[in-house]
């Protein structure tokens with residue numbers, strides 16, 4: 229049963245939002261605008277231009293593994309079926325993301341478990357419009373050498389007409405203007421922070437140190453905090469359970485947290501709330517809900533939890549041009565893309581000069597069947613390349629200058645493929661349960677894109693490259709993990725309904741990438757934002773604002789964004 233969240237001073241907050249990424253930030257702002265008292269609990273740290281790492285070699289300020297003293301904003305999780313790259317910060321994935329925001333093709337609403345649950349194609353456009361306005365989306369005006377190389381290769385292959393400039397959430401000057409300018413808030417009528425225009429340094433995925441990328445802490449979260457939302461950084465949620473007296477949470481929830489950056493996170497803190505929004509990302513929410521279901525805090529969560537995890541059928545390959553006369557790291561992190569065919573989409577990606585740590589995972593592209601035969605072929609190719617062209621091959625493999633000499637190709641397919649996540653004991657450590665992947669492997673290589681990389685290498689005098697885990701372990705990498713709490717018409721087919729309400733519980737929602745119920749084939753953050761805008765539009769204003777049931781009505785605090 230859905231209960232209108234009441235003003236009730238016996239709760240610490242009306243709403244607790246777990247996670248401050250795209251879904252969490254939208255929820256926080258919109259709920260505050262509706263007059264609710266909101267807390268956002270975020271495991272990651274707050275980042276500013278002053279404390280962001282200069283390059284990816286500052287591992288302790290880039291990577292997130294607090295138990296090892298690494299307190300950055302970027303994480304990699306390794307599973308049998310997939311390596312998942314994701315963000316962890318105040319602002320979620322927006323601190324490390326490339327800022328590419330694309331609308332998926334209409335057909336995604338007729339695929340997956342959300343099909344038929346709502347009039348998606350008529351409802352979603354207005355929420356995409358709002359999301360684009362809030363995130364400050366424009367067509368990229370800075371094409372770097374890597375983008376021009378993508379254009380050249382696509383022209384040579386007869387698909388030049390599909391080349392496009394990405395839509396990005398970056399403050400840019402007019403085309404050709406390269407001197408950055410600091411300007412008063414250009415987006416929210418003066419209520420947002422001052423901003424600086426982009427200098428095309430290519431550093432977006434290391435966190436923008438120039439204030440040009442429209443990260444969530446500069447828009448949704450900034451405005452939410454202005455409205456009184458309390459954001460607790462370095463605060464990890466470890467338990468959520470209904471308050472005594474209601475198994476379905478209709479009497480509210482108790483949320484338990486620990487300090488995420490403590491070496492021994494033993495001190496616990498609890499707070500109470502009327503309603504909870506899980507917004508900890510596809511992987512984060514799925515893992516947290518598994519944990520809570522398993523320890524009987526939230527036993528009613530649907531058995532569909534962890535099912536239909538999608539990786540956007542992604543593969544990361546690239547081309548390295550040792551001694552390249554042009555600095556391929558210049559531009560914005562993802563400046564352009566092409567469509568190889570109706571299903572297959574490739575984007576030109578880069579890291580900033582000096583951020584060469586990712587090169588440790590890159591090697592010569594090798595085709596063939598997955599498994600031992602591909603490893604054998606890769607070893608043969610590597611040994612013969614070293615024997616025939618020792619210097620050239622070594623220059624391909626050394627980290628130094630990798631970012632300046634490489635174009636990464638992010639390949640995505642809007643094809644239907646998914647895996648499942650389970651909460652199980654593993655043979656090598658049977659004392660506790662872990663999140664493990666199950667199901668059919670998603671292909672590591674997309675033959676069309678491999679061919680494209682090889683053609684690009686031939687045109688540019690470079691060598692096609694791929695990710696080492698894809699070759700050695702037949703495991704694809706993805707920065708776009710989606711699903712795990714997909715939508716359904718009941719708990720038998722999904723974890724949430726089409727308004728993001730969790731089946732089995734009252735006043736509990738999921739608003740993040742875990743609810744995405746089909747492969748999008750494009751970068752997902754715009755869709756996650758638009759879905760969260762839609763979900764929040766169903767929540768009525770607080771009784772404090774409407775006046776119903778609590779005496780005198782108060783003026784809405786809503787400011788028009």
Ligand SMILES: Cc1cc2nc3c(=O)[nH]c(=O)nc-3n(C[C@H](O)[C@H](O)[C@H](O)COP(=O)(O)OP(=O)(O)OC[C@H]3O[C@@H](n4cnc5c(N)ncnc54)[C@H](O)[C@@H]3O)c2cc1C
Pocket residue numbers: 246247248249250251252269270271272313314315316317318319320321322324325326327328329330433463464465466507508509510512513516562707708709739740741742751752753754756
């Ligand atoms: C390198 C990189 C580049 C990317 N580039 C793009 C791009 O250009 N365009 C695009 O659309 N997408 C991009 N993505 C993907 C994008 O970042 C994600 O799709 C998006 O951030 C997901 O949004 P979300 O709301 O689901 O969760 P997130 O943004 O991931 O936020 C979830 C937050 O919850 C927090 N959290 C998790 N568990 C807990 C807990 N127990 N307690 C408290 N807090 C918790 C996490 O720390 C995190 O900050 C990129 C990702 C990476 C890694």
Ligand code: SF4
Pocket residue numbers: 398425426427428429430431432433435436437438439440441559560561
């Ligand atoms: S290219 Fe550089 S200045 Fe521009 S948004 Fe990215 S990191 Fe910021």
